[in-house]
Amino acid sequence: HQRWMFSGVRLAMDAAAERGATFAEDVVEGLSKPQKSLPPKYFYDAEGSRLFEAICELAEYYPTRTEIALLGGAAAEISQVIPEGAALVEFGSGASVKTRIVLDAAPQVAVYAPIDISREALADAAHAINQDYPALTVAPLAEDFTRALQLPAAVDGHPVVGFFPGSTIGNFTPEEARSFLDGARRLLGQGAAFLVGIDLVKPQAELVAAYDDALGVTAAFNKNLLARMNRELGGDFDLEAFAHRARWNAAQSRVEMHLESRRAQAVKVAGRTFDFAAGETLHTENSYKFTVEGFARLAAEAGWRLEREWASAHPAFAVVLLRA
Numbered sequence: 001h002q003r004w005m006f007s008g009v010r011l012a013m014d015a016a017a018e019r020g021a022t023f024a025e026d027v028v029e030g031l032s033k034p035q036k037s038l039p040p041k042y043f044y045d046a047e048g049s050r051l052f053e054a055i056c057e058l059a060e061y062y063p064t065r066t067e068i069a070l071l072g073g074a075a076a077e078i079s080q081v082i083p084e085g086a087a088l089v090e091f092g093s094g095a096s097v098k099t100r101i102v103l104d105a106a107p108q109v110a111v112y113a114p115i116d117i118s119r120e121a122l123a124d125a126a127h128a129i130n131q132d133y134p135a136l137t138v139a140p141l142a143e144d145f146t147r148a149l150q151l152p153a154a155v156d157g158h159p160v161v162g163f164f165p166g167s168t169i170g171n172f173t174p175e176e177a178r179s180f181l182d183g184a185r186r187l188l189g190q191g192a193a194f195l196v197g198i199d200l201v202k203p204q205a206e207l208v209a210a211y212d213d214a215l216g217v218t219a220a221f222n223k224n225l226l227a228r229m230n231r232e233l234g235g236d237f238d239l240e241a242f243a244h245r246a247r248w249n250a251a252q253s254r255v256e257m258h259l260e261s262r263r264a265q266a267v268k269v270a271g272r273t274f275d276f277a278a279g280e281t282l283h284t285e286n287s288y289k290f291t292v293e294g295f296a297r298l299a300a301e302a303g304w305r306l307e308r309e310w311a312s313a314h315p316a317f318a319v320v321l322l323r324a
């Protein structure tokens with residue numbers, strides 16, 4: 001545990017890399033599989049988090065602005081389901097932009113506990129929220145929220161409301177989503193409310209455009225994984241030798257991102273050599289698209305009841321309120 005203080009916000013900098021698989025282990029395992037793949041959480045180093053913020057501004061990437069509009073319209077109703085003195089626990093908080101919509105509408109929130117794997121993004125967001133909401137106790141946790149975790153002590157004794165916007169839950173496989181939801185239910189506790197943003201199924205062209213924008217920002221975000229392996233694991237990936245691909249997989253109801261090898265090549269990374277055939281892909285992300293009914297079933301399998309929903313028609317997106 002490494003701790004430091006700034007502006008009154010104490011960050012518990014957990015050495016996440018010390019537990020479970022490290023980046024190097026996950027890379028060796030993922031590149032050794034018949035279908036090469038990497039966990040999407042590795043997108044979010046400082047550069048990747050910056051590129052993701054840029055994606056959220058793109059004309060083609062509708063989820064962010066659609067969800068922000070949805071939360072704005074539903075803010076008063078959302079505030080009514082947040083108890084007095086509540087602790088708002090956010091999973092994968094990033095820049096905490098959507099949080100402000102909730103905090104502005106619900107001054108009864110006493111504690112804000114953002115959890116994010118990107119230390120830089122978390123530190124900046126915690127600092128900014130701390131300055132703009134001086135009455136709020138900010139208790140950030142630099143943590144991979146896919147692992148078992150404990151809430152910060154500042155949350156103890158407060159009614160808990162979970163917040164997981166952005167349809168980040170769509171980046172899990174259904175099994176991972178169930179196990180995340182089950183873990184979140186245990187973590188947040190009996191009676192907790194959980195606000196979750198889910199991207200909904202829509203025409204294929206809109207979905208693919210959102211993951212293959214004209215400016216190439218999503219391509220840069222995808223290829224940053226290669227650059228990150230070069231930076232951190234002594235890799236020699238030639239970024240020009242891979243093409244960004246986004247595909248709609250209708251059978252699985254998900255957009256897939258891949259990096260396709262433009263030629264046969266051997267790449268060194270993490271002390272190993274991996275062969276890529278021409279046209280072979282490294283599968284880097286799934287982004288599942290839901291129906292509200294389908295998501296309610298998934299949540300029910302993890303012990304949550306869907307209590308309310310706020311949905312937009314075009315582009316289709318929903319924020320749901322689950323109850324433990």
Ligand code: AVI
Binds near residue numbers: 167168169170211286
């Ligand atoms: C964070 N997550 C919900 C994004 C998504 O839409 O699946 C990540 C992303 N990948 C490409 N563009 C955005």
